[in-house]
Amino acid sequence: MTPATFRWMSQDVPFRPGETIAAALSAAGVVSYGRDQAGAPSRYFCGVGACQCCLVNVDGRPIEACLTLARPGLSVTPLELDHA
Amino acid sequence: MPDITPDTLNLTPDVLIIGGGPAGMSVAIECARAGLVVTLVEQRPRLGGAIFRQPVNGVAPLALAAGPERLKARLFKDFAAQVARIHCVYGALFAGLDADGLAIVEDRQTSRVLPFRPRALVLATGAVEAVLPRPGWTLPGVTTAGGLQVLMKETGRAPQGRVVLAGSGPLLLALAAQLIRLGRPPLAVLEAGDPIRRPGASLALLAHPSLVSEAASYLATIALARVPWHRGAQFERIDPCDQALIVTWRDHKGHLASLAADHVSLHDGLAPNNFGLPAEARGGVKSSAGNPLVIRVGDCREALGAAAAVAGGEATGRNLAAHLLTGGEVIAAEATLARHRSAQHHIARAFAPRRGQELATQLPDDTVICRCEGRTLADLKKLVAESPGLSARELKLNGRFAMGACQGRFCASNAARLLGELSHSADQVPVSALTGQRWPLRPVSIAALAAAVADAPQPGSSTKDDKDIR
Ligand SMILES: Cc1cc2nc3c(=O)[nH]c(=O)nc-3n(C[C@H](O)[C@H](O)[C@H](O)COP(=O)(O)OP(=O)(O)OC[C@H]3O[C@@H](n4cnc5c(N)ncnc54)[C@H](O)[C@@H]3O)c2cc1C
Ligand code: FES
Numbered sequence: 001m002t003p004a005t006f007r008w009m010s011q012d013v014p015f016r017p018g019e020t021i022a023a024a025l026s027a028a029g030v031v032s033y034g035r036d037q038a039g040a041p042s043r044y045f046c047g048v049g050a051c052q053c054c055l056v057n058v059d060g061r062p063i064e065a066c067l068t069l070a071r072p073g074l075s076v077t078p079l080e081l082d083h084a
Numbered sequence: 085m086p087d088i089t090p091d092t093l094n095l096t097p098d099v100l101i102i103g104g105g106p107a108g109m110s111v112a113i114e115c116a117r118a119g120l121v122v123t124l125v126e127q128r129p130r131l132g133g134a135i136f137r138q139p140v141n142g143v144a145p146l147a148l149a150a151g152p153e154r155l156k157a158r159l160f161k162d163f164a165a166q167v168a169r170i171h172c173v174y175g176a177l178f179a180g181l182d183a184d185g186l187a188i189v190e191d192r193q194t195s196r197v198l199p200f201r202p203r204a205l206v207l208a209t210g211a212v213e214a215v216l217p218r219p220g221w222t223l224p225g226v227t228t229a230g231g232l233q234v235l236m237k238e239t240g241r242a243p244q245g246r247v248v249l250a251g252s253g254p255l256l257l258a259l260a261a262q263l264i265r266l267g268r269p270p271l272a273v274l275e276a277g278d279p280i281r282r283p284g285a286s287l288a289l290l291a292h293p294s295l296v297s298e299a300a301s302y303l304a305t306i307a308l309a310r311v312p313w314h315r316g317a318q319f320e321r322i323d324p325c326d327q328a329l330i331v332t333w334r335d336h337k338g339h340l341a342s343l344a345a346d347h348v349s350l351h352d353g354l355a356p357n358n359f360g361l362p363a364e365a366r367g368g369v370k371s372s373a374g375n376p377l378v379i380r381v382g383d384c385r386e387a388l389g390a391a392a393a394v395a396g397g398e399a400t401g402r403n404l405a406a407h408l409l410t411g412g413e414v415i416a417a418e419a420t421l422a423r424h425r426s427a428q429h430h431i432a433r434a435f436a437p438r439r440g441q442e443l444a445t446q447l448p449d450d451t452v453i454c455r456c457e458g459r460t461l462a463d464l465k466k467l468v469a470e471s472p473g474l475s476a477r478e479l480k481l482n483g484r485f486a487m488g489a490c491q492g493r494f495c496a497s498n499a500a501r502l503l504g505e506l507s508h509s510a511d512q513v514p515v516s517a518l519t520g521q522r523w524p525l526r527p528v529s530i531a532a533l534a535a536a537v538a539d540a541p542q543p544g545s546s547t548k549d550d551k552d553i554r
Contacts, residue, residue: 016239018129018140023239032224038458038488043224047231048134049127049177050212050357052489053222053455066234067127068192069175 006074015070022054022065033065034078042079055079096541097123098408100187100202102178105133107382107393108208109163114401116166120408123171125178125189134210134230135390143240146262149301151294152390159394180525181362185375186540197536204404205376207361211354211383212493219448220322221350222455225329229259229351242268245346248331250274250319252435254299255351261305269309271343274333277435278315285433292427316438322348336438354387359491360525374543379404379414392424444505453502454495456488468506476517479503486518
């Protein structure tokens with residue numbers, strides 16, 4: 001059975017049921033989540049919803065990748081693209 | 085665990101518990117045993133909290149040391165025995181207590197805001213890790229040690245590539261042992277303290293045999309895997325270089341050393357995750373009309389670890405149940421905690437950094453102190469130079485330190501400490517002056533909030549009233 005995936009940039013990221021978006025991105029080797037509105041690099045940091053460094057847009061809404069469960073077909077994008 | 089749908093959700097439980105870690109679970113068990121109506125809200129999809137975090141289906145949980153493993157087995161067995169009487173709401177975040185005494189919970193599964201009006205609100209939100217600022221701490225690939233551990237516990241996988249652990253404290257050793265068991269030993273553990281050279285504190289820990297045997301099991305695993313544990317290491321900086329992170333430190337003799345890694349995990353201790361939480365009202369303090377009695381338990385009250393979270397949670401849960409059923413004071417479980425407090429005190433002494441504590445002189449001026457607002461040490465120095473005697477409040481309002489999205493969870497204590505150092509003040513700058521009580525704790529949709537509050541249960545409604553959401 002092919003695993004379920006969600007979309008990150010131009011990549012289909014596979015995940016196991018019950019995994020967070022951050023866990024799936026980590027397994028896919030994605031470490032940088034682009035930048036936040038203030039220009040700071042976004043990335044997984046505390047894992048417990050405290051630091052707000054892992055915010056990504058899910059269905060157009062900024063939300064913590066470390067708390068949000070991955071769902072099939074979800075479109076996940078950085079808050080701001082990293083042009084650096 | 086039975087899922088409950090909003091249709092059957094009671095918005096006026098006797099006890100609303102925020103956080104499904106050992107502390108929150110223990111309170112839930114005791115209150116359910118006493119026959120109270122209990123609802124437990126947890127932001128993650130599973131119970132267990134920081135230490136007993138559950139893996140996704142089909143993945144074996146990471147082995148814990150013998151002591152924590154026993155504690156976990158007992159806790160989950162006791163919880164299972166009461167589970168029919170505890171309503172668990174997963175994937176839902178507590179956002180705060182509003183001015184009318186409603187406990188606002190955002191259910192992320194259904195995108196609804198749940199306005200609870202419990203008789204008692206028990207906050208069991210755990211700890212956050214302390215991380216000292218260093219050049220490069222905000223780079224992608226740098227996480228907290230607990231953050232890396234969360235990933236490993238939930239997925240059963242270690243990250244791909246080379247890992248360096250740095251900072252201070254026993255959690256680094258626990259994490260190193262877990263990485264080794266997953267077949268990916270860290271390149272090194274950089275420890276600012278040197279417990280071996282603090283025999284006084286280390287000997288005092290012998291009074292706590294379960295902690296000693298836990299530490300010994302980690303150290304044996306680390307020694308067997310030949311992972312270097314560099315004690316007395318002064319961590320200097322992390323630099324990005326060709327996809328890698330170069331970690332630089334001074335060894336105990338003051339010599340510079342460096343390693344190339346893909347992941348760096350930092351940890352400098354634990355602090356209560358009490359940012360923005362409503363104040364406690366317990367004991368003689370009467371909660372104002374319509375407002376729930378507010379109680380904190382576990383690490384969000386005082387970061388004393390899992391055994392203390394369970395002991396404190398059980399004592400507080402029994403106490404609270406007695407209070408709600410028959411009246412009487414709700415007293416803190418102080419006696420239960422004294423022993424755990426002394427153990428944590430000795431651990432902190434054993435791991436005290438070997439080198440000078442002064443941060444302001446160690447760090448380069450461009451070090452980011454407050455990540456969310458991009459504030460550096462240079463910004464802080466400028467503020468202090470321009471207005472001597474700057475208060476923590478001014479630092480926040482004028483300097484925008486601790487004003488960002490994390491609400492100061494990762495910068496407030498560092499900013500307060502640096503302000504104290506720079507203004508050469510003998511008094512410690514209170515961290516609370518930089519954080520304060522903020523509402524909501526997390527961003528909530530205003531429209532959903534307004535809709536929910538309009539239908540909220542009124543003060544005085546009890547669990548027997550027909551106030552459930554339809
Ligand atoms: C990342 C991390 C890793 C740790 N690892 C270990 C370890 O390996 N060994 C050890 O002995 N100790 C560890 N600790 C210390 C640990 O905090 C205690 O041992 C113990 O877990 C404390 O129990 P608790 O119930 O007080 O808090 P926790 O176990 O932290 O439980 C708090 C719970 O509250 C939830 N929560 C927080 N805020 C909200 C909110 N606003 N709305 C809804 N839910 C919320 C969290 O998701 C969590 O499940 C760790 C701490 C951290 C922060
Ligand atoms: S990693 Fe800190 S909030 Fe998600």
